[in-house]
Amino acid sequence: MAIRFTDEASELALLRDPQLQLGQLYMDGRLLVEEGDIYEFLALIKDNTLSEGLTFGMIVRGIGRMIEAQFRNRVPINHNRKNVSHHYDLDEKLFSLFLDEDWQYSCAYFNPPGISLDEAQIAKKRHIVAKLLAEPGQKALEIGSGWGGMAMYLSESSGIDVTGITLSTEQLKISRERAARRGLANSVRFELQDYYYLPPTKSYDRIVSVGMFEHVGRLNYKKFFNKVNDVLADDGVMVLHSIGQPYPAIYNNPWIEKYIFPGGYIPSLAEVLPAIEKAGLLVSDVEILPMHYAYTLRHWRERFMANREKAAALYDDRFVRMWEFYLAASEMAFTHEAFHIFQIQIVKKRQAVPDTRDYIYEREAELRAFEQSRLPLDKIAV
Template sequence: MASSLHTLFGKIIKIGSMTVRGSGGERHYGNGGGRSVTVRFTDEAAERELAYDPQLKLGELYMDGRMIVERGDIYEFLALIKDNTLSEGLTFPMVLNGIRRIIVSQFRNRVPINHNRRNVAHHYDLDEKLFSLFLDEDWQYSCAYFNPPGISLDEAQIAKKRHIVAKLLAEPGQRALEIGSGWGGMAMYLAESSGVDVTGITLSTEQLKISRERAVKRGLGNKVRFELQDYYYLPTERKYDRIVSVGMFEHVGRLNYRKFFNKVNDVLAEDGVMVLHSIGQPYPAIYNNPWIEKYIFPGGYIPSIAEVLPSIEKADLLVSDIEILPMHYAHTLRHWRERFMANREKAAALYDERFVRMWEFYLAGSEMAFTHEAFFIFQMQIVKKRTGVPDNRNYIYEREAELKAFEQSRRPLEKVAG
């Protein structure tokens, strides 16, 4: 094994057990307790590359089949690393790479270019059959709500929609806007459950096509419409009583938070209510994870709540409720990864084995962020007037009970695709 990687693993792995098979034979690290994984490197160059730049190269080597997990899986490997402290394992090349990425990130922050359409297409315009391999029946590609614990993924995604719609306080005849409408599930649930006229906007042509087809099939053509539209260019003369955005804010970018909430202020009615559902992290990031930035979500950024609140305040909006969901996305991602891996042969037929390993690494790494790095989901209820919502939270649970009754008589969802 390359001496640099041997030194790195020797510094890092104190808790748990890791066996590494490589160019110099087999080596063992850790105290023998806890998690136990075995990995194999196919060439010495892979070992050197990982030691030089683990943030980027770990995912690339796994994708390329040059690092193979022989005992356990890639989640267990990542979790074992995170079970141990990384500060003692930092090397000079790793520090240099970090400094370089900070400089690049700061430059991009100061010279912003609108690549929203391109960035969305990179991820969401993949073959629709891919998403059918691991999402629920309604294709909810955001955190589910496992309340009560132990319910199925399909039940948890319905619970998520129910919880959010309850916070919206939607009433028949109101006009609603969904920013980032995905495959249309939330908009259709909102329209059918609450009698609301809904406009959903997206930058994904594939999601737009499927959303429109689904709305027509459910006879919602007059109540739900979907448009290919960047939120920034929404016309200000059209006002909405309710605004919802689920899993889209992570793509706005921290330099654009003020623009985002200014636009919300422009299009939200004076007595309107917005619910924002987003991934959050416990503190601002200096730069994005380079592997995620390159292969999965270019241009994305997960905010801390402290980064979001100032832009809400400067846009003359009020936060009327914040709820933190700490582990629900970990459970969601575990369901997605297990479903995806159960269908890995179908995924490989759509793309190839390298893509399958990339997607597995993405799902495993994302799950690990919630189990080991204190990432969470936050739901913010935002208003212009404090009197726009009740002064207690009882209405949420009362409305959820009404929505559960609606769900019992709701027409079953049609199969989306795949």
């Protein structure tokens, strides 16, 4: 492992504020990794970081960020649309460079181990849909519908009507195009809609949310689950899939907050479960997936770097370094900081789900049979 600073000022900047400046210097090309790669460098730092190494300036900046985070969380301004647009309204060609064929931009499920990224993303959809206990004729809501892959899989596999909501105009456009191409315009619809403003008069038998809860913000958990309670049918089932961290964070990583996910926050189960209970909902199942996102991010980073010239043509070299750092730092959070994925199954009535988990594996077997006859989108004639 070997790194090099291009100027003396960059060394001083890193010393004063490593949390922000490490990623910023790498983006700007002022910190060069000449042997190894940025993930290996970040892992080396994490393996050798001691709390005793904090300087007075780092402590002061940390306190300042704590105060700023508390203030920002309490300002009653809805920045959801702006924050989502910052990341998800990037050129669609960028995401095609590293995602699977269905554009699943969330943790895959590598079961069995060693399968490809495309297979693991199908396994993720299969696993979640099995937990939903979806049946023909039901109505489902997807909160944070991405590019539409989960909604389309859910509708086609289970014969139900699905409404997906998103705050990304780019994702909305593409998901509608994809649903029309699959002939699902009458059973799958996508809307530009904030979950908070869903009318309480609507009721859904099933609700699913994958990779969206990280954008809700910890002071909005009560609002989120109260809304779920409003729109979930009395015998309904919800599956919530989110990144989790082992304990509540005092403030966000400043580099991620500034450049990647403004307004985002990774929850801990200790913060989420009380909010579910206070909303009058019941937790019927919790599953932890410890390392699956590390594997997913490794695939994404390798694919992205294999297409780095195409990414640079879309944006520039600085953007490529920013995304390489983002993917590497995110991977390291799972390999070195005990970040994980949690899937929480939520109901209003305990009788809404079976007493044992056997139904999940039985339904997955049925879904595998469905997948054998389902044509990939690129095989469907335009």
